[in-house]
Amino acid sequence: MNRATPSKPDLAVEIAPGVHWIGVLDPGLRSFDIILKTANGTTYNAYAVRGSEGVAIIDTVKECFADDFFRKLESVARYDEIRVMVLNHLEPDHTGALPELLRRAPQAQLYISTRAKQMLKGLLHGDSLDFTPVNTGDTVSLGDRTLSFLHTPFLHWPDTQCTWLEDAGLLFSGDIFGCHFCDGRLFNDAVGDFRFSFDYYYAHLMRPFRDRVLQALELIEALPIRVVAPAHGPVLRDKPQHYVRRYRDLSISTLRNEAGDVKTLLVFYLSAYGNTRVMAEAVAAGAEEAGGIRVSLYDLEVGEVAPFVDLIEEADGLVFGSPTINGDAVKPVWDLLSSLTAVSVRGKLGAAFGSFGWSGEAVAMIEDRLRGLKLRVPVKGVRAKLIPTDMELEACRTLGRELALHLAGLADNKIIDMAALA
Numbered sequence: 001m002n003r004a005t006p007s008k009p010d011l012a013v014e015i016a017p018g019v020h021w022i023g024v025l026d027p028g029l030r031s032f033d034i035i036l037k038t039a040n041g042t043t044y045n046a047y048a049v050r051g052s053e054g055v056a057i058i059d060t061v062k063e064c065f066a067d068d069f070f071r072k073l074e075s076v077a078r079y080d081e082i083r084v085m086v087l088n089h090l091e092p093d094h095t096g097a098l099p100e101l102l103r104r105a106p107q108a109q110l111y112i113s114t115r116a117k118q119m120l121k122g123l124l125h126g127d128s129l130d131f132t133p134v135n136t137g138d139t140v141s142l143g144d145r146t147l148s149f150l151h152t153p154f155l156h157w158p159d160t161q162c163t164w165l166e167d168a169g170l171l172f173s174g175d176i177f178g179c180h181f182c183d184g185r186l187f188n189d190a191v192g193d194f195r196f197s198f199d200y201y202y203a204h205l206m207r208p209f210r211d212r213v214l215q216a217l218e219l220i221e222a223l224p225i226r227v228v229a230p231a232h233g234p235v236l237r238d239k240p241q242h243y244v245r246r247y248r249d250l251s252i253s254t255l256r257n258e259a260g261d262v263k264t265l266l267v268f269y270l271s272a273y274g275n276t277r278v279m280a281e282a283v284a285a286g287a288e289e290a291g292g293i294r295v296s297l298y299d300l301e302v303g304e305v306a307p308f309v310d311l312i313e314e315a316d317g318l319v320f321g322s323p324t325i326n327g328d329a330v331k332p333v334w335d336l337l338s339s340l341t342a343v344s345v346r347g348k349l350g351a352a353f354g355s356f357g358w359s360g361e362a363v364a365m366i367e368d369r370l371r372g373l374k375l376r377v378p379v380k381g382v383r384a385k386l387i388p389t390d391m392e393l394e395a396c397r398t399l400g401r402e403l404a405l406h407l408a409g410l411a412d413n414k415i416i417d418m419a420a421l422a
């Protein structure tokens, strides 16, 4: 293997025999897709694979960097040699130069995942494009070498796939195993320490699809990988399996082992005058009385919501208590709810409760948000005007009990989704 370590890859870089990196560096970037921060920019990695019967291009770059991409491409291939064009997913940072590339190499056949068809329509807005949809096990020959495809949906786009070059043991992994880290030395054994960027990228893009990561790893771990060539960040030629294992480690639940098979219910609350607090205690007590589940009660007044995200990802049910202040739930509750986009909460059980002074919108707003996150909200929330009465506290206990029964699979089906119907 070529172990050259370019300090400033203005030119194409050979990463395996007949395989060149033709990507670009974007060292000035500090914010990606609005939500992702990067301390030193990113790279948009694209690759050219030469076979005896033509050249394949794997991904392109962001449109504004197209000139740099084409300059590198032209240094390793003529446009009339390009027979195959693969997009591992359609996000614009990898497809920006595609229209111009297809104009320059009109004979190239485009290969995209079966899931990409609908997304392509959205990107092209009526223009037509000839392409071949591919799925796991499909192959395309370049003569003396063959590309094959692995369907790895939702990592992190629905149409994500990986492309495998068997003779080189090279996995073009798209965003999987990538990171926003810009270093002209390009290879993982030559660049600066990028471990934080790797884990950060996983946490923000892959973690919400953790189950999908584990499914993809079933395909990827079966391969005799010698190099991982992701769409962002360093090319992983030194101990590439380390990064595959890291994904598995990050995707495996650690807390679940502690709870065993017992269902878990987390009750979060914030209370201005103690009224929502006593409601929270009643919800937790009701759930506890039902038995068979593990109930935890947390006061969000501690201010930090990040520590709760791991707990929430592992929990089976979530209950949020908030007073209504100025017609809204309080900020720490929204902070916690907004942080849930980073984890998978689809299908968990959700509920809300809270005390209010004169309007009391918070409970319904939280329930709407929970439904928006695809939680099930099977039991209507409880509201109490100022100090909860004994009857309202009993309603809180009932809420807790019913949630516990739902978690245990013992609930009366007649009450399921009543809140959703309201």
Ligand code: FEO
Pocket (backbone or CB within 6 Å): 089, 091, 092, 093, 094, 156, 157, 175, 231, 232
């Ligand atoms: Fe790097 Fe999902 O685009």
